[in-house]
Amino acid sequence: MARLSEYYEAAKQKVITSCLKCGKCISECRVMPFSRIKIDPRKTQQDIIDFLSGGKELSPAGQFKLNSCMRCYGCLDVQCPIGVNSMLITELLAREIQFRKETPWDIPLYPVHEELARKGTSAEEYERISLERTDVKADYLFFPGCNVYKQPDKILNALDMLDAIGNRYSFAPGLAYCCGSSSRGSGGDADWLQNAAEKLFGLGERLKIKAMIFWCPTCLSVLQSRIRHFLQPSFACISFPRYVMEHISKLEFPAATRRTVTYHEPCKNAYMGIDSCVRQVLRAIPGTELVEMEHHGKDTLCCGCRTVNGMPELGNAVTLARLREAMSTGADTMIDLCHNCHWIFVPAVKSHPELQFPLRIENFSTYVAKAIGIERKDLLQSC
Ligand code: SF4
Ligand code: SF4
Numbered sequence: 001m002a003r004l005s006e007y008y009e010a011a012k013q014k015v016i017t018s019c020l021k022c023g024k025c026i027s028e029c030r031v032m033p034f035s036r037i038k039i040d041p042r043k044t045q046q047d048i049i050d051f052l053s054g055g056k057e058l059s060p061a062g063q064f065k066l067n068s069c070m071r072c073y074g075c076l077d078v079q080c081p082i083g084v085n086s087m088l089i090t091e092l093l094a095r096e097i098q099f100r101k102e103t104p105w106d107i108p109l110y111p112v113h114e115e116l117a118r119k120g121t122s123a124e125e126y127e128r129i130s131l132e133r134t135d136v137k138a139d140y141l142f143f144p145g146c147n148v149y150k151q152p153d154k155i156l157n158a159l160d161m162l163d164a165i166g167n168r169y170s171f172a173p174g175l176a177y178c179c180g181s182s183s184r185g186s187g188g189d190a191d192w193l194q195n196a197a198e199k200l201f202g203l204g205e206r207l208k209i210k211a212m213i214f215w216c217p218t219c220l221s222v223l224q225s226r227i228r229h230f231l232q233p234s235f236a237c238i239s240f241p242r243y244v245m246e247h248i249s250k251l252e253f254p255a256a257t258r259r260t261v262t263y264h265e266p267c268k269n270a271y272m273g274i275d276s277c278v279r280q281v282l283r284a285i286p287g288t289e290l291v292e293m294e295h296h297g298k299d300t301l302c303c304g305c306r307t308v309n310g311m312p313e314l315g316n317a318v319t320l321a322r323l324r325e326a327m328s329t330g331a332d333t334m335i336d337l338c339h340n341c342h343w344i345f346v347p348a349v350k351s352h353p354e355l356q357f358p359l360r361i362e363n364f365s366t367y368v369a370k371a372i373g374i375e376r377k378d379l380l381q382s383c
Pocket of ligand 1: 018019023024080081083084
């Protein structure tokens with residue numbers, strides 16, 4: 001089986017030996033238009049290559065490139081003459097920095113996930129989202145991913161919807177399994193990522209499932225961009241909304257509520273051409289009208305993602321731009337799918353009252369669950 005670490009090593013050598021230092025990967029990065037700090041793309045790329053080649057320190061411009069990256073996958077379509085993308089360079093930098101530490105990858109795995117999951121659930125609910133359940137007769141395996149454990153109401157909504165659809169399914173809990181892109185995997189520990197992914201996909205193979213259902217959009221992006229380098233599952237890998245869409249006839253919508261919604265999609269899936277099928281589900285809900293933001297589909301905008309923590313001023317500029325775009329649609333509700341987008345948008349609205357944001361922000365799971373009669377408080381909205 002191929003090793004992901006070898007893939008990263010080959011990519012690093014390619015950048016060091018073949019990069020033309022044209023700077024395109026930096027100048028066309030999607031976060032740059034939002035930045036007040038301007039860096040010289042060619043010079044920055046030279047700094048990065050110097051560092052990857054063994055140079056002692058990464059220059060401030062190189063640091064900026066690393067910390068500003070939203071990991072949005074929006075540079076996959078940049079026409080790099082040597083076929084590299086900017087996000088891969090971000091990963092190589094993160095990896096290189098870890099390699100040089102005395103204790104590399106000393107990164108806590110799930111620092112707050114379990115705590116918030118316990119806090120937000122009853123003992124019975126916690127058991128429901130944390131215990132593995134295998135049904136050898138099931139065609140499906142549901143995997144929520146790890147990060148959504150910070151908002152356990154979303155997992156409970158998803159499980160309720162799976163139960164309402166009624167097909168048999170197994171459940172791989174997200175803190176026992178990982179696609180590999182936890183803070184440690186995305187911090188560059190390729191072996192950790194590979195082992196985690198092999199464990200998760202190995203479970204699917206053992207259970208002989210037809211499809212693994214992913215809640216988390218990042219898991220699907222990591223599957224396509226990294227995991228497929230070393231592993232080809234024998235089963236389909238689909239998003240949770242796609243599963244709902246394929247079985248929508250099994251759901252009953254008791255009462256139509258008139259709502260005009262706009263949809264903020266997970267940019268990484270949109271940029272990679274992964275259709276999570278949210279729009280089809282929303283259009284099937286009686287009374288729901290969908291209006292689009294100026295940027296949507298392959299042209300969508302990021303929520304700010306990692307940059308909100310890595311470089312708050314820049315990250316917040318991206319977040320607020322997206323919220324303003326939602327406001328200009330005239331919708332009464334903004335739906336997000338990714339719990340991480342939700343984690344960014346909800347506090348951003350609370351901390352920027354001057355924005356006078358008139359829309360409700362609802363997660364896809366909350367919105368659809370409500371439409372089929374399941375009322376569960378959004379823990380993020382109520383805290
Ligand atoms: S676009 Fe490609 S060739 Fe140009 S600087 Fe970036 S990595 Fe090097
Ligand atoms: S992943 Fe997004 S933010 Fe990061 S380099 Fe690519 S386009 Fe820029």
